[in-house]
Amino acid sequence: MLKRVEWREPILVHESQPCGPVPTICDEEGIYPYVSFSETAERPVLRKLRMIAIENDWLKVTVCPDLGGKIHSIIDKASGKEILFHAGSVRPVRILPRMAFISGGIEVSFPIAHTPVQIEAVHAAAEQIGDRLYVWCGEREVRYGMHWTVEYSLGERDRFLTQRTTFTNPTSQAHAWMSWSNAALPARADSQFHFPTGRVLRHADVLEELEWSADRQYRLADFDRMQGFFWKTSDCTAFGMYTPSLGSGLYHIADPAVTPGMKLWLYGTGRHEAWAHQTAQRKESYVEIQAGPLLEQADNNKLQPGARHSHVEFWLPSTEPLDIRAISLPAPQLVELSRVPMFDWVKRDTTLPWLALLSAYDGSGSGVSGACSAPPEPESGCWPPSGMERLGEALHWAGAADADETNRSLWTYYRAVWLAAQDQMDVAIQLLQTLELDCAYALLGRLLRVLKQNYEASRVAYDSIESAAWRLHPQLFIERDLTLEAIGHSTLEERERWFKQVDALQDDGLVERKAAMLVSRGSFVEAKALLESYPFGSIHQRYERTLLWMRIHEALDTPNVEIPEHLGEDDLAIYGAYRVSEANKE
Structure with missing residues (x-):
């Protein structure tokens, strides 16, 4: 018996604080055009999120379109067991690309990992076709303008979940992409890892290759630290995890010619x-088993204009350990790819103004006359999506056609932002230099520092900001301090004056920069004491505080000191391509 149910479920959501009003272009901790986040509220709020469940006699699978289209739950109906890790809430933690990663369920990422829409709603549709139930989730993503759709399906007699992921590129340029399916499972000391024999790349505090042996059993208790493993070779196509104390596990299989990635x-x-x-309501650990069409997360591929990519994979929930070499690759009859929906842009607060602008531009006929709504306020964090190819034309039109002078300046600012997102940096900088807007000075200051290393010009841009609120916003404060630090010791008094204006704030970034300022001044003992006294929030794959700590101890002639955990940075070796470089997107 097949059954489909849809409802809205109350979920505890810990809201995230945006980093600030400067667009995430050349931002080391962001990915354009998405807003990046600096911290997460400790107290959650209640939100109702859309859920779609499909089930047969053996499995009930729940999908949450409001969390990026992830699988929220898989229930083995015979035992009543939940197979996946359930975090109990939506509680984002700091990790690229947006500094807002949430655990639990099964995440599907595209065009970067982790998916930038983990905490966003995407389109969804569901339908029964023949003896199979389908749920489709997806969107036209705003970074490059490509379509992605993930399809989950259950047949009447299936004891496995079929997942098919499809990407298309309707744009005029080739774009880089990666994609991983990431299943989180509850972890216990006795959790067993059933993976193929082969060569693996181990990502821990070092990067090294080693052999995953068939002659031993691997359990969570055998590992005393965080680490990841990528299979470079394998002797079978299936892998998974089983936990005897929970009586549950999950296995994955796919055609290795199309989906060879195992992690x-x-x-x-x-x-x-x-x-x-950090990501859950309770102190419970989890393990992630991952698969994808690329071998490693340092890899990217390219999707050419007009091209389509599709791959199928299967998730096998189990209440007993399985022999991965005995698992056969299923071959369900799926609906033709031509019937898989390719969704359009999601109408979010961050896309609606730009869709309205494109509509007004299209309605203007020749592009010379017409009316458009006022541009978004620069404090809104609503930036022109780089994936909307025609938006540059529309912004140029609006900058000339709008009767309001302030609006024309803002349209020009957003055109400069869009051009910078297209890697037309010199043109963007020239446009920003024509504007007398605080938002333009703020972005100009960053571009001059990061791209041109013209620190004096960057300083002038920041000094041109008139609003006291913009000047003292932590994001702008940090950006300006980086510029002043790059100029050298002559700026120390100025830096100290700025810090006196925010010395009551408890902000991770401000404290970190104050410690850096003390190091620049040569006050190493004071800088060390500051870092020791402040409880920083955790952040993955970022090492600025670690490097600062090491620099302090080298100056104090106490090298090789242990890195304190309260600095909030992991000790992993630098690795991975969570995003494609802003400076070389393709």
């Missing part, structure tokens, strides 16, 4: 387990 990520037992607790 295991774990926090181990011991001090790193606390990193897993």
Whole structure:
């Protein structure tokens, strides 16, 4: 018996604080055109999120379109067991690309990992076709303008979930992409890892290759730290995890010619387990088993204009351990790809003004006359999507056609932002230099510092900001301090004056920059004491505080000192391509 149900479920959501009003172009901790986040509220609010469940006699699978189209739950109906890790709330933690990663369920990423829409709603549709139920989730993503759709389906007699992921590129340019399916499972010391024999790349505090042996059993208790493993070779196509104490597990299989990527990520037992607790309501660890069409997360591929990519994979929930070499690749009869919906832009607060502008531009006929709504306020964090190819023309039109002078300046600012997102940096900088807007000075200051290393000109841009609120916003404060630091010791008094204006604020970034200022002044003992006294929030794959700590101890002639955990930075080797470089997107 097949059944489909849809409802809205109350969920505890810990809201995230945006980093600030400067667009995430050349932002080391962001990905344009998405807003990046600096912290997460400790107290959650209640939100109702859309859920779609499909089930047969053996499985009930729940999908949440309001969390990027992820699988929220898989229930084994015979035992009543939940197979996946359930975090208990939506509690984002700091990790690229948006500094807002949430654990639990099964995440599907595109065109970067982790998916930038984890905490966003996407389109969804569901239908029964023949003896199979389908749920489709997807959107036209705003970074490059490509379509992605993930399809989940259950047949009447299936004891596995079929997942098919499809990408198309309707734009005029080739774009880089990666994609991984990331299943989170509850972890216990006795959790067993059933993976193929082969060569693996181990990502821990070092990057190294080693052999995953067939002659031993691997359990969570065998690992004392966070680490990941990528399979470079394998002797079978299936892998998975089973936990005897829970009586449940999950296995994955796919055609290795199309979906060869296999990954295991774990926090181990011991001090790193606390990193897993950051994303949940309770102190429970989890393990991620991942698969994808590329071998490693340092890899990207390209989707050519007009091209389509599709791959199929299967998830096999189990209440007993399985022999991965005995698992056969299923071959369900799926609906033709031509019937898989390719969704359009999602109408979010961050896309609606730009869709309205394109509509007004299209309605203007020759592009010379017409009316458009006022541009978004620069404080709104609503930036022109780089994936909307024709938006440059529309912004140029609006900058000339709008009767209001302030609006014309803002349209020009947004055109400069869009051009910078297209890697037309010199043109963008020239446009920004024509504007007398605080938002333009703020972005100009960053571009001059990061791209041109013209620190004096960057300083002039920041000094041109008139609004006291913009000047003292932590994001702008930090950006300006980086510029002043790059100029050298002559700016120390100025930096100190600025810090006196925010010395009551408890902000991770401000404290970190104050410690850097003390180092620049040569006050190493004071800088060390500041870093020791402040409880920083955790952040993955970022090492600025670690480097600062090491620099302090080298100056104090106490090298090789242990990195304090309260600095909030992991000790992993730098690795991975969570995003495609802003400076070389393709």
